Amino acid sequence: MSRFAPQIRWTGNRGEGTARYHGYDRSWEVATPGKPVIACSNDPMLGGDPGLHNPEDMLLAALSACHMLWYLHLAAEAGVVVLRYEDAPEAEFESDASGAGRFTAVTLRPRIGVAPGSDLALADTLHARIGAVCFIARSVAFPVHHAARYVVVDG
Template sequence: MTHSYTSHILWTGNRGTGTAGYRAYDRTWNIAVPGKQVVACSNDPLLGGDPAKMNPEDLLLSALSACHMLWYLHYAADAGIVVTGYEDNPEGVGEIGPGGAGRFVSAVLRPRVTVQAGTDLAAAEAIHHRIHQFCFIARSVNFPVSHAPEFVVQA
């Protein structure tokens, strides 16, 4: 079975002269998916982008984290583990190679999962180890993704 995804990318950085010069245009664009809110984006601030807007690296790391979260919640529900809160502060590590080409070399997900009192924390942690077999995003990237979960037991 296959799935199809669509998006519309619209460059918004033309200041009136287009790409007449390297510094003559902004590195901004909108992501528009039918029926969803538009996301205003920019290049990485290191490359002249607007630090107030999401950049491709932010989006990739966020997608990786969100995919992990959704699978975690699914498997927790199946296992009878009641999750009452979930947040993550993932970190992606990138490198710039000779010639200026960049890439991610690793990512660490740091989910903070709140569970009900009496939860088997070993079983709750074991779920994290299964997810990369199924997460669409994690299975699609070519760099290692690890996780360092923290559990909070709800009183």
């Protein structure tokens, strides 16, 4: 069993803490021992810095990365040679009258470059297997869909 232990540190104290709602920044850091620090903020609609990652960005990135890593693993086992992989995931979001929100679905949109001669039908079937093994996708309370596109590339 692996243990994950990132540290979250609020960095937005302007000197008076949370004495006033608009008197502090929504900035924070992810500091995992032995790894580079990631500067983050809240979503800009909630007073955050638009130039920094927010929790929603990071959740989508985690889902996408987990899917990608499992896809690469399954592709290697199946003999599908992947040469490039990029994704632009999109989330559906809703909020209730109180302002509390939640993701209702995520669609991963990988664009996958495969070697000439690759079986594109086989390449596409691999995505359906990932939901059973990607621990991040298995941990969220909303569906994770995929809409992959393929391009044949040379090296």
